[in-house]
Structures are given as C-alpha cells and as structure tokens.
Amino acid sequence: MARYHVSATVNGDDVEFLCEPEQTLLDVLRDELHLTGTKEGCASGDCGACSVMIDGRLVCSCLVMGAEVGDREIETIEGMADGEQLHPLQQKFLDYAALQCGYCTPGILIAAKALLERNPDPTETEARFWLAGNLCRCTGYDKIMRAVMDTAAEMRGE
Amino acid sequence: MASDRVNWNGSDVITMRYEAPETMEAAVELLSSDEGARVLAGGTDLLVQLRAEMIEPSLVVDVKRIAAMREITKENDGIRVGAAVAGAELGEHEEFKATWPGVLEAFELIGSTQIQGRATMGGNLCNASPAADSVPAMIAAGATATILGPGGQRDVPVEDIAIGPGQTSLDKGELVTSFFFPKPAARTGDAYLRFIPRTEMDIAVVGAGICLTLDDSDICKAARVSLGAVAARALVVDEAADALIGTPVDEAALAKLAEAASAAAKPIDDKRGTKEFRIQVMGVMARRTAEIALARAKAN
Numbered sequence: 001m002a003r004y005h006v007s008a009t010v011n012g013d014d015v016e017f018l019c020e021p022e023q024t025l026l027d028v029l030r031d032e033l034h035l036t037g038t039k040e041g042c043a044s045g046d047c048g049a050c051s052v053m054i055d056g057r058l059v060c061s062c063l064v065m066g067a068e069v070g071d072r073e074i075e076t077i078e079g080m081a082d083g084e085q086l087h088p089l090q091q092k093f094l095d096y097a098a099l100q101c102g103y104c105t106p107g108i109l110i111a112a113k114a115l116l117e118r119n120p121d122p123t124e125t126e127a128r129f130w131l132a133g134n135l136c137r138c139t140g141y142d143k144i145m146r147a148v149m150d151t152a153a154e155m156r157g158e
Numbered sequence: 159m160a161s162d163r164v165n166w167n168g169s170d171v172i173t174m175r176y177e178a179p180e181t182m183e184a185a186v187e188l189l190s191s192d193e194g195a196r197v198l199a200g201g202t203d204l205l206v207q208l209r210a211e212m213i214e215p216s217l218v219v220d221v222k223r224i225a226a227m228r229e230i231t232k233e234n235d236g237i238r239v240g241a242a243v244a245g246a247e248l249g250e251h252e253e254f255k256a257t258w259p260g261v262l263e264a265f266e267l268i269g270s271t272q273i274q275g276r277a278t279m280g281g282n283l284c285n286a287s288p289a290a291d292s293v294p295a296m297i298a299a300g301a302t303a304t305i306l307g308p309g310g311q312r313d314v315p316v317e318d319i320a321i322g323p324g325q326t327s328l329d330k331g332e333l334v335t336s337f338f339f340p341k342p343a344a345r346t347g348d349a350y351l352r353f354i355p356r357t358e359m360d361i362a363v364v365g366a367g368i369c370l371t372l373d374d375s376d377i378c379k380a381a382r383v384s385l386g387a388v389a390a391r392a393l394v395v396d397e398a399a400d401a402l403i404g405t406p407v408d409e410a411a412l413a414k415l416a417e418a419a420s421a422a423a424k425p426i427d428d429k430r431g432t433k434e435f436r437i438q439v440m441g442v443m444a445r446r447t448a449e450i451a452l453a454r455a456k457a458n
C-alpha cells in the first residue's frame with residue numbers, strides 16, 4: 001500500500017513527510033515530525049488536547065487525516081513562543097499557575113490564542129464557550145480563565 | 159505497508175486509499191469506482207467511526223478541495239451553501255446569518271470551536287444521526303439538497319435524504335454537492351432549539367426546528383415544523399405546523415403545537431432520556447422554538 005508524500009508548512013517551516021492514510025495529523029506531528037507538544041487525550045474530538053491551527057482555523061488534529069494537509073499551513077504549540085520569549089498567554093499561565101499536570105495546556109494555549117486573535121476583548125462567557133472543547137482534569141478551569149482574561153487585558157494595553 | 163506506524167487500532171491490516179479530487183465530477187467517478195468508497199468532508203464523524211472500527215472504507219474521497227463545494231453563493235431566488243462549507247465559515251457569512259438565524263444556530267450547536275472549524279452540513283445530514291442538529295433546521299427552512307451522481311444531477315428536499323440511523327437515500331456514487339435555501343417571504347422567522355442536560359458539547363435529547371411566516375395583521379400564514387432525535391430520522395410534522403397556521407401564535411396555538419409535537423414524537427429510551435421524558439420535553443421545546451421564530455418574523 002502506497003504511502004502519501006505530503007508537503008505542508010508547520011510553524012512557518014516547509015516540511016515533507018510520508019504518511020499512511022490511517023495516520024491522523026496528530027500521529028504525523030508526534031511520530032513523523034517529532035513535535036510532541038500536541039497531545040492525544042481522547043482521539044475522538046472531545047478533549048481539545050490535540051488542538052492546532054490549519055490555515056487559520058482551530059481544529060482537533062486527531063480528526064484530520066495526515067494525507068489531507070498538503071499545502072496547508074499548520075501552527076502548533078512549538079511555534080507559539082518567539083525563541084526564548086514566551087507568548088503573553090504562556091507567561092500568564094505560569095504566573096497564574098493555570099496548569100497542574102500540563103497535559104491540556106498546549107491545546108488550551110493554541111485555542112486561547114485563536115480566540116484573542118479574533119476577539120481581543122472577549123467576555124468571560126464568550127471565552128468559556130470558545131474553550132468548551134478543551135477539557136482539563138486538574139485545574140477546575142478558574143485559573144485558566146483568569147489567565148486568559150488577564151492576558152487579553154494586557155494585550156489590549158490595559 | 160510499514161507496520162511500525164501508529165494506525166487507528168495499532169494494527170496494519172486496514173488498507174485505505176485517500177483521494178482529494180478537485181472537481182465534483184472526478185469525485186463522483188471515484189465514488190462510483192469503488193464499492194467501499196466514502197466521502198470525507200470535515201471528518202468529525204468519519205474519523206471517529208474509523209477509529210472505532212465502525213467502518214472500514216477502502217477509499218476515502220476528500221471533497222474539501224472542490225472549490226464549488228466550499229462556496230456560499232447568492233442566487234436570484236435564494237442562497238446556495240456548498241455541502242463542504244464548515245460551521246465556522248458559514249457563521250462569518252453576514253447575509254446567511256441575517257436570513258437564516260435558526261439554521262445557523264443549529265449548525266453552530268455542533269461540537270466545540272474546534273469541531274466547528276471542520277464540521278459541515280453535508281456531513282451532518284449524510285451521517286444520518288437522528289439527533290443531527292442542523293437537519294431539522296434545514297428542513298424547517300425548506301432547504302433542498304443538490305445531489306450529483308453517475309446518473310446526473312437532482313434536487314431533493316432535505317427531509318428525504320436521511321432515512322434511518324446511518325442510512326441515506328443516496329445511490330451508489332452519489333454526493334450531496336450543495337444546499338439551496340429559498341429566499342424567505344417577508345415576515346418570516348426561523349429558530350432551532352435542542353434539549354441537552356449540559357450547556358455545551360452534547361447530543362440532542364430532542365430538537366425542534368420551526369420556520370413561520372406572518373401576514374400583515376400578524377397572523378401566521380405558513381409554517382414548517384421539524385423534530386429531531388425523537389424518531390429514526392428528523393420528522394416533518396404537518397399537524398404541528400397546522401396548529402400555528404391561521405392563528406396569531408398565541409397561547410392556545412402554542413399549546414396545540416406542543417400537543418402535536420409530543421404526539422408525533424416516537425423516541426427511544428436511552429441514557430440521555432427516557433421515552434416519556436423525551437415526549438414531554440418535545441412539546442416544551444417546540445413551543446419555545448416557535449416563540450423565538452415568531453419574534454424573529456415580527457422583526458423582519
């Protein structure tokens with residue numbers, strides 16, 4: 001059975017990989033490209049741990065076939081910091097201790113970044129609905145929400 | 159096939175081909191060429207079913223590279239929405255949002271932000287879950303599906319596509335290419351509500367899509383009522399629509415509507431709701447949906 005040769009960009013870099021049709025984008029990121037920041041929680045679209053951006057849209061990489069992403073632009077957690085400089089959301093998650101085990105954190109950061117790019121001034125309700133597809137078993141969400149809302153305020157210059 | 163890869167089930171027994179044609183005709187040809195072919199739109203049902211080994215297609219035909227299936231176009235007498243348009247894309251279309259808020263609110267109830275980035279109405283309809291949220295709303299809106307297949311093109315009312323859980327009336331090689339939403343008459347409003355035990359991320363226990371039109375003196379002159387999750391497929395309930403037509407959609411009419419909706423409900427018992435509960439809640443949701451559609455019709 002032929003494997004598929006796919007060219008795409010990941011975090012701005014051109015990448016090429018071979019994948020089988022059974023591999024998801026999540027499998028490709030982790031096993032072929034060794035970008036293990038993106039996590040697998042449920043593999044069924046429920047938990048959001050595998051969140052990435054494809055062509056500017058937030059998606060679950062566990063529900064995307066690897067073979068599908070030819071010529072697409074993919075953004076993962078590995079592209080979030082600028083070298084040593086953390087993204088404001090990453091810094092606030094540390095400041096607020098908005099993570100415990102950290103398994104959900106890459107997905108939540110990617111999803112929260114997508115929110116703030118579209119809506120720099122969300123209400124807490126809007127932010128909670130936007131992040132409803134990102135589950136966290138540890139924090140109880142309160143610190144996550146405070147970190148997101150405070151980052152939004154900081155990025156607006158308040 | 160290399161077996162050092164991570165597959166759906168950790169094994170290497172499945173051999174599946176992936177194709178991403180750029181025209182609808184090429185998609186139809188591929189679908190007709192292989193008994194085990196499946197359409198892939200957003201994949202939010204298909205990939206879950208693959209992983210669960212509920213399906214084992216030999217060919218997956220990705221329709222997202224077909225430009226015409228991703229377009230939203232205005233036609234003289236309505237709006238056409240490509241079957242592979244994702245929820246997040248439709249939500250950014252101001253005219254659709256203003257014209258069919260009920261259809262959009264139903265579509266946007268599907269899953270999370272992440273799921274909305276991928277899920278399509280074509281997939282929601284053709285997956286043929288009795289609880290599919292966008293389907294009763296499309297039916298109430300009077301939408302038709304345009305289908306292309308080896309025998310050519312045909313237009314079919316949305317209510318005639320899903321025929322039972324996981325079953326559609328599509329023939330071998332056929333594909334839903336777009337949905338057509340006819341331009342609504344003046345003073346028309348539509349709405350969709352579902353009951354779920356949570357506030358987000360759940361499957362409808364019951365769902366109601368209603369579209370109604372008022373005359374100049376606020377009397378309902380046309381209505382369509384479709385109920386979801388209370389039968390093997392979304393129902394079109396003429397008795398429920400008749401309860402509204404000719405009335406000012408007042409308390410008496412709403413009570414009749416609720417009664418007709420409950421009477422039409424033939425639900426199953428499952429972990430999300432008992433039969434009795436679903437029948438009762440169906441009436442309540444139909445009434446609330448009609449109230450929202452009424453307010454929208456008055457504002458139009």
Ligand SMILES: Cc1cc2nc3c(=O)[nH]c(=O)nc-3n(C[C@H](O)[C@H](O)[C@H](O)COP(=O)(O)OP(=O)(O)OC[C@H]3O[C@@H](n4cnc5c(N)ncnc54)[C@H](O)[C@@H]3O)c2cc1C
Pocket residue numbers: 044045046196197198199200201202203204205206221241242267268269270273276277278279280281282283284285289290291292332333334335359360361362
């Ligand atoms: C976490 C999660 C939450 C969800 N929540 C909801 C919810 O609240 N409400 C709800 O209704 N659904 C829900 N779903 C189910 C699913 O997201 C929807 O049914 C969605 O609309 C499917 O669209 P898709 O484009 O992803 O379909 P796909 O998975 O690509 O396809 C689904 C089926 O339809 C067929 N198909 C797709 N497009 C066509 C076409 N154009 N012509 C012919 N056949 C076609 C495919 O072959 C497949 O059998 C949820 C799913 C997940 C993973």
Ligand code: FES
Pocket residue numbers: 039040041042043044045046047048049050051060061062063
């Ligand atoms: S791993 Fe993709 S949503 Fe859970």
Ligand code: FES
Pocket residue numbers: 098099100101102103104105135136137138139
């Ligand atoms: S920090 Fe452990 S799951 Fe969120």
